[in-house]
């Protein structure tokens with residue numbers, strides 16, 4: 299096989315329970331049969347014996363019910379275990395059972411259902427096979443403007459289902475070139491085949507579409523959402539598409555964002571644009587995911603009134619309640635763009651009557667591009683647990699959103715995710731999407747044991763590394779929520795002024811005495827977009843969480859932090875400490891030589907070497923840049939250039 303099986307690499311287990319000796323199956327659908335096949339093959343790998351096809355004696359009985367949802371239940375009957383669920387439920391249940399067995403669990407009982415009904419990966423794949431912000435090789439969905447299918451797609455579906463996901467949007471939200479034509483019958487037979495492969499494992503196919511498609515494909519001279527011919531074109535196209543590809547989840551749209559077409563061109567609101575498409579989809583039982591990443595990306599750096607962080611709330615909060623039920627507003631976890639540290643998007647707490655889907659990014663665009671180790675699940679947990687204060691209780695992000703998605707980190711590389719340990723982000727996102735109450739550490743431990751090896755020595759090295767990795771990455775890159783400071787375009791490596799004189803609205807506005815944008819009531823007023831008491835907490839520099847100090851406030855370099863250090867000293871200290879921690883990671887990994895497959899060991903070893911090189915570069919460039927700006931030396935006399 300020319301790709302790894304990640305966490306689906308079942309190994310022999312100790313003391314297999316009696317029910318593993320046989321399987322009695324009452325399944326009829328393709329998904330029910332897929333679940334059965336997974337169990338047969340999984341049991342065989344774990345016990346060394348193919349389970350008997352039997353109803354007698356201790357066995358596993360799987361029964362497919364008519365339930366449409368994704369829930370399943372384990373019921374114990376003496377030495378026999380029953381697994382019951384609808385077609386899709388059985389798939390998730392089968393993987394849950396296999397995972398449990400592989401992790402040493404022997405007793406199975408009770409029901410399980412996912413927290414969200416939409417749990418998906420967004421791929422930014424282009425039909426020429428390239429991937430926008432892809433760090434794991436080319437697309438496995440597309441090549442040469444064609445749709446691919448086959449064993450790798452089937453294994454992709456298995457991977458998604460086995461960690462709890464149930465959907466994927468296969469093409470880039472920047473819908474260009476051939477991808478516009480996914481809405482033409484030319485591509486539907488291949489889409490239908492792909493949808494079928496995915497559906498076997500309970501995965502729904504979604505498509506990104508261009509808001510201007512009626513003009514690009516339909517020969518109309520407008521894409522105005524209130525134009526009758528435009529509405530008709532979408533309705534007819536959507537109906538025909540669903541006829542050809544019945545299992546479609548719906549559409550994902552990036553409109554009026556970074557040059558993409560949208561309703562603003564016609565003086566229409568985001569709600570008018572979204573509802574028009576949603577109505578075409580509603581007739582087919584489809585949903586519309588409408589992205590809120592709408593901001594002015596041509597801001598002049600001299601314009602200090604416009605604040606990109608405010609944009610999404612400014613555009614969407616006033617429209618709360620105006621979106622149809624099958625619209626989910628897709629909101630990035632932070633107000634700007636997937637930086638290593640951002641506050642939670644205030645828009646999440648401003649929608650009382652509108653469905654929302656939170657968008658995470660597991661492709662590591664700004665977090666080391668799968669060359670650096672950065673386990674993102676602790677950060678996702680913090681975000682999901684964050685209380686938005688829009689109601690007295692049940693006000694966490696996890697309890698507020700109706701769905702979750704993440705920008706995929708997968709590609710055609712042998713290990714799927716570029717860095718072998720980046721598989722933990724994929725696995726972890728899936729596990730959280732099913733059950734946001736799981737802890738980041740539990741998930742990391744599972745991933746290590748399933749994907750790397752069930753050996754205490756491996757866990758002892760890798761677990762602390764994963765758990766610290768985000769904080770370490772944060773320490774040696776842009777400090778305390780200021781963000782950016784990366785090379786423009788590809789976004790890898792340090793460049794403190796890289797975006798400063800550009801048009802993207804991501805300024806730090808550093809002078810020789812201070813840095814940061816003031817976002818309190820006397821500044822851009824961004825803090826006011828939060829509910830109280832959050833708005834007050836963020837507005838006051840004294841109560842603002844220090845890790846976000848430079849996101850919210852403009853601060854002098856000699857500002858004294860809570861522990862008595864100056865801001866500048868904190869920046870120097872973090873950068874030296876972050877680099878040292880990266881060194882420890884590389885040494886820790888080296889101790890695993892001989893305990894892991896040689897190819898995996900050396901692939902990751904190479905990544906750590908690059909992480910170290912890059913961390914050193916970050917440390918030196920950031921520290922020296924702050925030193926030259928401020929003229930303040932390091933109190934410990936370490937080398938600044």
Ligand code: GCV
Nearest residue numbers: 422430431471472552591635
């Ligand atoms: C798909 C950032 C990325 C873009 C991405 C955009 C988005 O700006 O750099 O590559 O485009 O976000 O989320 O739409």
